[in-house]
Amino acid sequence: MNKISILLVCLLIQVGAYAQNLRWAADGNSYYRIESGEINRYALPANTKATFVSHTDLTPVGQSKSLTIRNYSVSEDQTKLLIFTNTQKVWRLDTRGDYWLLDLKTKALKQIGKTRPESSLMFAKLSPDGAMVSYVSEQNVFVENLASGEVKSLTKDGNRKLINGTFDWAYEEELSCRDGFLWSPDSQYIAFWQIDANQIRDFYMINNTDSVYSQIVPVEYPKSGQSPSPAKIGVVNVSTGFTNWLNIPGDPKQHYLPRAEWHSANTLFVQQLNRKQNESKIFSCETTAGKVTLINTEKDEAWIDVLSPWENVYELDYRHRFRWINNKNEFLWISEKDGWRHVYRITKDGSKETLITNGDYDVMDIRLVDEKNNLLYFLASPANATQKYLYKIKLDGKGIAVKISPATLEGTHDYSISPTGIFASHSFNNHYTKPVTEFISLPLHKALNPVESIQNKLTASQQEKTVEFFKVKTEEGVEMDGWMVKPSNFDPTKKYPVLFFVYTEPWGANVHDTYRVANNFLFAGNMAQEGYIYISIDNRGTPVPKGRAWRKSIYRKVGVINIQDQALAAKEILKWPYVDAERIAVWGWSGGGSATLNLMFQYPEIYKTGIAVAAVANQLTYDNIYQERYMGLPQENIGDFIKGSPITYAKNLRGNLLYIHGTGDDNVHYANAEMLINELVKYNKQFQFMAYPNRTHSISEGEGTFEHLSTLYTNYLRKYCPPGGR
Numbered sequence: 130m131n132k133i134s135i136l137l138v139c140l141l142i143q144v145g146a147y148a149q150n151l152r153w154a155a156d157g158n159s160y161y162r163i164e165s166g167e168i169n170r171y172a173l174p175a176n177t178k179a180t181f182v183s184h185t186d187l188t189p190v191g192q193s194k195s196l197t198i199r200n201y202s203v204s205e206d207q208t209k210l211l212i213f214t215n216t217q218k219v220w221r222l223d224t225r226g227d228y229w230l231l232d233l234k235t236k237a238l239k240q241i242g243k244t245r246p247e248s249s250l251m252f253a254k255l256s257p258d259g260a261m262v263s264y265v266s267e268q269n270v271f272v273e274n275l276a277s278g279e280v281k282s283l284t285k286d287g288n289r290k291l292i293n294g295t296f297d298w299a300y301e302e303e304l305s306c307r308d309g310f311l312w313s314p315d316s317q318y319i320a321f322w323q324i325d326a327n328q329i330r331d332f333y334m335i336n337n338t339d340s341v342y343s344q345i346v347p348v349e350y351p352k353s354g355q356s357p358s359p360a361k362i363g364v365v366n367v368s369t370g371f372t373n374w375l376n377i378p379g380d381p382k383q384h385y386l387p388r389a390e391w392h393s394a395n396t397l398f399v400q401q402l403n404r405k406q407n408e409s410k411i412f413s414c415e416t417t418a419g420k421v422t423l424i425n426t427e428k429d430e431a432w433i434d435v436l437s438p439w440e441n442v443y444e445l446d447y448r449h450r451f452r453w454i455n456n457k458n459e460f461l462w463i464s465e466k467d468g469w470r471h472v473y474r475i476t477k478d479g480s481k482e483t484l485i486t487n488g489d490y491d492v493m494d495i496r497l498v499d500e501k502n503n504l505l506y507f508l509a510s511p512a513n514a515t516q517k518y519l520y521k522i523k524l525d526g527k528g529i530a531v532k533i534s535p536a537t538l539e540g541t542h543d544y545s546i547s548p549t550g551i552f553a554s555h556s557f558n559n560h561y562t563k564p565v566t567e568f569i570s571l572p573l574h575k576a577l578n579p580v581e582s583i584q585n586k587l588t589a590s591q592q593e594k595t596v597e598f599f600k601v602k603t604e605e606g607v608e609m610d611g612w613m614v615k616p617s618n619f620d621p622t623k624k625y626p627v628l629f630f631v632y633t634e635p636w637g638a639n640v641h642d643t644y645r646v647a648n649n650f651l652f653a654g655n656m657a658q659e660g661y662i663y664i665s666i667d668n669r670g671t672p673v674p675k676g677r678a679w680r681k682s683i684y685r686k687v688g689v690i691n692i693q694d695q696a697l698a699a700k701e702i703l704k705w706p707y708v709d710a711e712r713i714a715v716w717g718w719s720g721g722g723s724a725t726l727n728l729m730f731q732y733p734e735i736y737k738t739g740i741a742v743a744a745v746a747n748q749l750t751y752d753n754i755y756q757e758r759y760m761g762l763p764q765e766n767i768g769d770f771i772k773g774s775p776i777t778y779a780k781n782l783r784g785n786l787l788y789i790h791g792t793g794d795d796n797v798h799y800a801n802a803e804m805l806i807n808e809l810v811k812y813n814k815q816f817q818f819m820a821y822p823n824r825t826h827s828i829s830e831g832e833g834t835f836e837h838l839s840t841l842y843t844n845y846l847r848k849y850c851p852p853g854g855r
Contacts, residue, residue, distance in 0.1 A: 155207065157549030163198055168210075173552050173568060174577045182210060186236055189229070196229055200445050204259045208233050211241075211255055211262065217248045220301050220795070222445060224308075228253040228264065230275065241273060242266060244280060251295055252308040256316040261367070263310065263319055265294035270310055270321050272367055283319065283365045284372075290349060292324040297358050299351055300324060302796065303754035304387045304435055305442040305449070315394040318364050318416065322386065325359045332800075334793055338823045348795050353749050353756040353770065354763035356382040357404060362389055364397065364416040375414045376421055377401060385754070387435045390451035392477065398451055398460070406432045406758045411462075413477065424479030427464060431684035432758045434465070438636055438672040439493040439508065439517075454500055454524070461485075461505075463492065465677040472505060474526070485526040491674035493517060499550035500524065504572070506533070506546060514673040515598060515610055515642040516559075517541045521572060533574050538583065540642045546571065557583050558644040560596040560612070595657065596647045598640070601666065603697035610640045610673070611666040611698070614647045616854065617657045619707075623854030626712030628656070628846065629699065629736075630665040631728070633691040634720035635683055635759050638673045639665040651716075653843040660853035664702065668694030685761050688727055688748065688773025695724065696732040703735070707854075714738035714850040716842075719797060719826065720745070726775035726788075726805070733783035738850040740787045740842055743797050743826055746776045746805035750798060779808040785849040786816040789838070791824030817845065 152161040159172045161181060170181040187195035200213040210233055216226035226248050228241040242250045245266045253264035263272045268287030273280045284293040294310040301307050310321035331347035351357060359381035363372040377386070377399060388400035397414045411425040427433060436442055436449065452461040459474045467484070470491040475482040486492050490511035496519065497506040503524045510516045518534040519542055534542045540559025547553065553571055558564040565586045568577045576582035595614055602608040616625055630649070632639050639646075647663055649656055656663050667673055668691045670683025683690050703710050715736045717725045722744025729739040745751050748770045749763060756770075757763075763770050771777055790802040802820065809816055819841055824830050828838055 151545055151554050152201075153545070153547050155203075155205075155548065157547040157551055160547070160554075161203075166195060166197065168198070168201070173547075174570070176568060176578065176581075182231065182233075186231060186238065187212070189238055189240070199223065199226060202254065202446075204255045205257055206259055209255060209259060211253060213253070215248050219251075219307075220298060221443065222307070224295075224445070225249060225251050228262070230262065242271065242280070245271075252310065254312065256312050257314055258316040260316065263312065265310065268292045268295070270294040270319065270365070272319070281367075281370065283367070283370060284321070284323075290325070290327045290329075292322075292326065294321045295324075296322065297324050297326045297329070297349055298795070299358065299752045299754045300360075300385075300387075303752060303758075304385065305447055306387060308446065308448050311389065311391055311397075313364075313391050313394055313416075317368070317394065318366055320362055320364045320389060320391065320397055320416070322389075323361050323363060325361075325381075328382070329355070329358050332798055334795065334799070336793065336823050346793070346795075350795075350798075351753045353751055353753050353760070355753050357385060357753060360384075360386045362386060362397070362399060362414075373416060373419065375399065375416070376419060377412055377414070378421065378423075379403075388449040388451070390453075392451075392453070392457055400435070400449075402433065402435065404753075404757065405762065406435075406754075409433045409435075411479070422478075424477070425462070425475060425482075427466060429465070429681075431681035434470075437463075437470070437494065438638070452495070452498055454498060461495070461498065463495075465681075468677050470674075470677070472507065474524075483526045485524060486522055486530060487526070488530060489676070490530070491676065493674055496544050497546040497548075497550055498524065502550060502572075504550065506544070506550070506571075508543070510674050513539075513642070514667075514675050515612075515640050517543065519544050519574075533572065535574065535584075552577070555583065559642045560598070560644065560646055561592050561594045562587065563590045563592070563644050565590045598642065601698045601701050603694065603701060605697060607669060607694055607697070609666050609668055609694065609698055611664060612640055612647055614657055614663040616660045616662065617655075620854050621707050624707055624709035625660060625662050625854050626709055626714065626850050626852060627662045627664055627702065628850065629695070629713075629715040629728075630663065630721070631695060631715055631717040631724040632719075632721040633668055633671065633695060633717075633724040634687060635670055635672060635680065636755075637720060638667045638671040640667040640673075651839050651842045652846070653839045656852075659847075661850075662708065666695060666698050668698070670694075684759060685766060685769045686773065687759050688723070688775070692724060692727045692731055695728060696735055699732075699735050709855065711737065712850050714740070714846060716740040716742075716846075717744075718742040722797075723775055726786075727773075727778065729784060729786055730775055730778035730781045733781050737784040738786075738846070739784065740789070740845060742789045743791065743794060743828065744775065744788070744801065744805075745797050746774065746779075746801040746808075748774045750801055750804070776805055776808050779805060779814065780812040782809065782812075782814040782816065785845075786814075787819070787841075787845045788816060789819045789821070789828070789841070791821045791826065791828045793823040793830075794826045796826035 168182040184195040196214045199216045202211045210231040212229045216223035249266045251265040270283045287293040296306045326349040329349045329351045332350040334346040336344040362375045365372040383404045385402040395417045399412045401410045409427045413422045462473050472485045473482050493508040505524045520530045522530045543556045545554040555569050556566045565583045567583045597613045722741035725739045725741040728736050792799045
């Protein structure tokens, strides 16, 4: 549900695909890219291309077809390539598949874990010394000797409910924890998570479509109010197979372990969050002696973010990391404790911390730590919360932030910077400019090739400006950013229908100065040409760079403060002379579906038509990590959960409602739909409902599904909120 708006997912795919396919070489002067099924290496600054791994290299002996590369990694000594292929989806991402190892010198290609079931390996990684490879298969951790081919099972108790080396549904979805094991620097040990989901009740989904008899699909799913899956971290000796479990203080059923990183051959740093996620502790754990030392504690009246919505947490090999500096005597840490999201450097014993990024702005994400030049490169946008730029600042905390992105390019920038900080891939787009890229040199931000520069491509990439950004201030004095697309042949003397696109929750913002930001992918037609005004507004609580107070004002008020802000903003928009108050519609997906229901039910005098997709109707049905982070514990404040749930207000429905849900949704369970339907029936509220059999949260599976969904959505909007000026 409430992780990310559908529109933002599309944007990440569209803008991020180019950068994700770029992998910097260790020398910092070249990069790799998958092209036409091969891996090419480009040398900078000339950007000369050479084949690094060919189709021939990727073709197993006795086969005619080369491997399809989903992901890959190069060994530390640059002599081996580990290839991920034949992948299958696990929850959100295809993190399970087959692995092959290519010797870059001899070109010998062999399959890793070939005695394991097909497409069952996860997160394979070479040991630092290049002699072994480890992986997870069927919830157990394995290690394979590359010279002898011997495979050793380091854990043997794994099953669907006892998970070694990876995570359960909630950890993956809410904390972006997928890869759950780490090689020690000396290649002697592997640290791994074990998640015990035996005490977590299964939620049963019903598959009625693949057989004449229904099939039960169980998912271990901790609902709001249920204790978390106990987690612990073991350190296993690769030679002996003996596992030493870290003795981290606290009840595992009331804590989370979202982050761990080796500091040295026998020291592991671990972050622990309490169940409410408003207290973070960092422990230094001596893995052989068993000593665990608390070195840092942070508390927040609302919650502490382990990750941020500005990070690409849907990257295949994403993992939370400690960023070590100063010969591992310090690490970087991000905190909002002074009211803004800033970067600190903390000594390894926790005795000293230094604020690096000082000022009234949020650090959106770190792009490079350049110790050689005493620089930190990061993304921020102090002046405009809808945009994003590259800044640099002295790593010792003694300077001020300097904007690096060109002042003439207003919009959204992103960068992939080489390990040495000399070169970078730079991408840019805004609401009227298609994504364009260039290679630059730093720190002067100079294009390596003027012909291929963004500046040179700009005119050809720009389109007619159709999106207008605006600010709206409510009667309570809350000012919010919004975007709007007016009808193509707009006549200010006429009145037009308005469709609001909403998300509103703490894991998604809609108002970005990005290309196609206002594209309604579900509408089968052109909304502007047909005569709709299309609007989106980011309320308080949305994750935009406006400071901690803005983002965390929604604590224990999801379904209340966000809904109030949206409605009061709509009231101001209704004062515009060209808005038809009788034709006001709203729609959203997931968290946006929940907002749509709440707006329709709580403010029926404003919103006359609503289309809600995959919505949480009852906050008590959603998972504990997400809901308790933003709402507290139901055992302590259940009234807030009830007050924020759309089902509480269903009896107030007056307008036209279309509710859509997939029966195979493992994220926002289909039970929400039936609970809501019962409540609407109870009060004789008429509405339209569409269940998509056995479809998940994306409602994307099955032949003809998207066309059907789009047609349904479009026809309903046209019928109950007719387009055109009057």
